[in-house]
Amino acid sequence: MSAREEILARISSALGPEPQTVEIPRDYHLAGEVAVPDPTGLLTDRLHDYGAHVRHCAPSDLSDAVGAALAARGARRVVVPAGVPAGCSSVVPEPVLDDPALSTAQLDGVDGVLTTVAVAIAETGTLILDGGPGQGRRALSLVPDYHLAIVKASQIVSSVPDAVAGLEPTSPMTWISGPSATSDIELSRVEGVHGPRTLEVILVHDLAWTTTLPDNNQFRSND
């Protein structure tokens, strides 16, 4: 008997005849059942909690915001995946394209990466990349030490179930909640281990009811 057949036989003998179907109580907050009052504000707070930088801008000022973030970081050679809004890639001093595919060593040599996201979760401060337009393959947002992500207010959902409901599970996906971190030494949190050590988010206020920017400033950062 093959291992497969044997394990399956063990399982059916362990379970006995006609195992009952278990009713799953889904009386927790399902997708669409909870709407946080200020998703943009909450996401900003959560990102700050994780030690990520956040800038705010109006849709018309997005490319200026990208330019300002890169200049502040001193990032010149920045990977720009296909699908990043054209206005944004044009402000990158030396855009690096993943076509033909960059080697891991090449990725290690750039100053940063600029991506969009598929969706963001306000309650948990999570950005989700699913390889869609402007996000590229997974290595692009992993190897460079600086990740600048563009999040539109209209992409922010309230809860984990909201996000799960809208995603295609079979596309390779990365959920990012703050820069990489460890608590392995005496449980004291150290930010920046193997993933990008700096995560910066540009929040684009593209919804009518969020166009009033915090602090009446065009850009705001926590540093």
Add this chain to the structure above:
Amino acid sequence: MTFLGMPTAPKGVGHLRGESSFPTAAEAALGDQQLRRNLAHATSTIRTKRAAAVAEVEDWAQLRAAGAAIKDEVLAHLDTYLLELEEKVTAHGGTVHWARDANEANAIVTELVRSTGSSEVIKVKSMVTQEIGLNEALADAGITPIETDLAELIVQLGHDVPSHILVPAIHRNRAEIREIFLREMSGVDPNLSDDPAALAQAARSYLRRKFLSAQVAVSGANFAVAETGTLCVVESEGNGRMCLTLPRTLITVMGIEKLVPKWQDLEVFLQLLPRSSTAERMNPYTSFWTGAVEGQDFHLVLLDNGRTATLADPNGRAALRCIRCSACLNVCPVYERAGGHAYGSIYPGPIGAVLSPQLTGVADNPSLPFASTLCGACFDACPVAIDIPMMLVHLRSRVVDDKAGSQRLPSPEAATMKLAAWTMRDPRRWTRALRMMRSGRIIGRRHDRIRRLPYPLSRWATTRDLPRPPKETFRDWWSHQ
């Protein structure tokens, strides 16, 4: 030893059995002041944080009930869901392997690595590969396994074994870690400080070269979705992403119980797991992939190794709900004092005390079901509501039955219990026995406690003190009233 004839995890491979019983190992651990300080600090810190992370979720109780039910449904139809997973992973270009036990899984992984021609693999922290002793098997085959999780790296470089599910190096403090790095890490700065940030950076530079050049990675899995074939790894440092994304070949080893039926089910576990384990709203990185993606070769190894034996016991089965969050370790008064090594298995603490004996058969881990005060803190903390105290009591009875079945003469303990039952059955016998206990006043007069008893009771009394019996029994006092 089997339950209903079901094979358990084999001896001589992996890390499910200790060299000594829990009381013996715990006695050594209790004498280690450094260890106790590290553990007390770490567990109390994470307990407080976890309580806050859980309290902020309004529907925690409902999520917990759903999590338990989803896992029970998986277990009730495990064969169906495994076949569904296999079909979906295969359809997406992955290859699925089945392993009856640790030896078979190790052989499969070794062969897969060999066929790539690589002599080095990078590893994502995974409990299951620790369980089967994969690192040792790879090393025997001339393949170097490199642990990339910071704590696992500390454990590996320290030639040590993990002592906690989530924070495997919880027993080491910063000074000890600095020593290990200076001694074992090639190219490390001799002036390395013991600041956690500096230590983490040393690990970053050491591992970065490995990440960028590795051809093969081995991972575990936190969840696998049957309906889509999607696998999920939850982590913090980014070492997981490095291993899952960069190498050309990815080999994932997972226990057959790690399934969830539907993609939607992850909305429950991705809330339960981060808050229970690291006390975060969400862990920094979670990766999902389905089959072979972005040009990789993908192999999935499905492992039994005593899980079907666990499934066969209706009163022990729920241990397979475990999502390895380690919340039960952090709230356990026994774990906090004895530490993880005392359990002898890589699954320590309350969940280890119910899981390890079931995976190996109770005969091989007979002391673990007794390594608990049955206080119930673990049950309260468990995000999938495993009734660990009830299961411990059930496993204690299995240990007793197993011993009775394997010995011709009853053990002194069994004989004592029989005698006690006979005494308690008759009121006069019981009254007389209670009066006789007053003689214990003489033994207890020096310390006002009874600390030692004559053989065979001495074995029981070495780890327990008895109060000095009162001058008068309750029954005598009552009869005067």
